[in-house]
Amino acid sequence: MAKVIFIVMDGLGDRPVREFGEKTPLEKANTPNFDRFAANGVCGLMYTLGRGRTPGSDIAHLAIFGYDPAKYYTGRGPIEVRGLGIPLLTGDVALRGNFGTVDRCGIIIDRRAGRVRDVSEFASALDGTIIDGVTFVVKPGTAHRAGVVMRGPGLSARISDADPHVGGVAVRPPEPLDASAEARHTAKALSEFLERAHSVLSGLPINQNREQQGLPPANYLLVRGAGYYSNVPSIYERCGLRAACIAGGGLYKGIGAYLGMDLIVVPGATALPDTDVLAKFRAAVLALETHDFVFVHVKAADSLGEDGNFQGKSDFIERVDEAASVLAGLDDVLILVTGDHSTPCVLRKHSSDPVPVLVHGPGVRVDAVTSFGERACALGGLGHFSGLELMPQVLNLLGTSHLEGA
């Protein structure tokens, strides 16, 4: 069976840019490797969530890996928390958060506690706290970030964010979002935990040291994105593919972990425009020795689109293409290149414009498309399809799709 390298350039799709003579950043970029894959492959356009729907990155990725977001997306918390290596059990409620700083009146002075670099000591002081039969698992994330899991009977994710998302205002206890006993119990337990956490954190010697040094103490946990976890079958369980994930950004590692992929750490994978794309692609080729399906995520096309930096986005796409030269000559490998959504520079945000898709490798019906771009792919042999229809087409090319009927 062929193996798969599945490349997602975040926010790849775009709209015509006047300064580029009405070409998109992808159309403007010089991409000889992707063009060659397109010329010898099959292309199409994908509406990740369906026409007219604008996806967030988390939901978009679930869809393109074949997981219906209506069933498998319950909030960002469980995805981020899995990315931190925290196992989840059915019935858990997971949240993501920041260690921040509040003053004596509970006003948020700094949402990131001076961008504190390492929160392990703060997290371990709270980890294992039990309130009202709920155990709180607290683990450090990168820099000021943390993951929180509430574990116990009768929990609900129908609670509001305990994070006002801005500084200079009072902290906000979580509220139940419906009248159920579960939502009220969860909001109450979390509220009590956050108060207790504040008092525990305030008393830590490490925070007293920070204050003596004039640094803001990490004395409050701001949590958001509650999601209820119930068992998510892995890609291996659903498709029989041993899957790996190579990503720099925490959310994307989280998506990989959430779907049961092995996380491969690549030094230099930063999720920024300076990321070492070549190292990521080399790691992907190496991973094919132990895995059937390797997801490689590159982030910066999206961030540059949100900055309105069309030149930077086009240049970054060229860098990704250059690195893709190490993928040439992999005869038994399906190479798939796409985006999770469009992030048009002119809008500086996600849009519902469809994204180009190219598939190169054994079994594809080569079409007439000779370059990789939004308009070229619109004429490709895959046609126009939705995100949930992508993985079934990959499985078909691998020869493992199930026969329906007799």
Ligand code: ZN
């Ligand atoms: Zn995205």
